[in-house]
Amino acid sequence: QVQLQESGPGLVKPSETLSLTCAVSGGSISTNNWWSWVRQPPGKGLEWIGEIYHSGSTNYSPSLKSRVTILVDKSKNQFSLKLSSVTAADTAVYYCARKGYYAPYYFDYWGQGTLVTVSS
């Protein structure tokens, strides 16, 4: 059973960079899957941020592309999210999730989520 676990600071100052890691257990990150980040502002809906394949190929949401970097570390079986120049609007629960390499594309495994608050 694949498990995903997010980790990182729960509080980030405005204009700084948000950094989160998603550790994958119960399976290798080097399988035919894409590894995604999805966020959810408090009381609001879900927003897809981007995804990475173990080769390092990435896809990003155009609305966040200029500020987002997703990296993979196969040696640690984990992937990470960096979001620069954060503002209060980036306050959200951040989830990591797995999506298959081939269609149908759905998010079948999710982390529990981690709340990141942007505040001085």
Added chain:
Amino acid sequence: DIQMTQSPSSLSASVGDRVTITCQASQDINNYLNWYQQKPGRAPKLLIYDASNLETGVPSRFSGSGSGTDFTFTISSLQPEDIATYYCQQYDNLPYTFGQGTKLEIK
């Protein structure tokens, strides 16, 4: 981006009721639509993929239909444990986009 519009935004129903949620895409997405259930404080859970395929282990009272731009999610007989927010999500085009959610409550 493809916009996904769900209705209603909230819904109150009684145990045993048949519940229907609709999701409309801003353009044709074939049947590339998934439905998720999210309970408070929990991650979303996949229920239906490709508009009408039930994920393994999901109770058969959940179903989905539709193609193109108009989709429907149905709970045939509402159970107390179905209280949650439900989201549709398209994967026809990047970026993947979700509906705004439908919050389901017990009457």
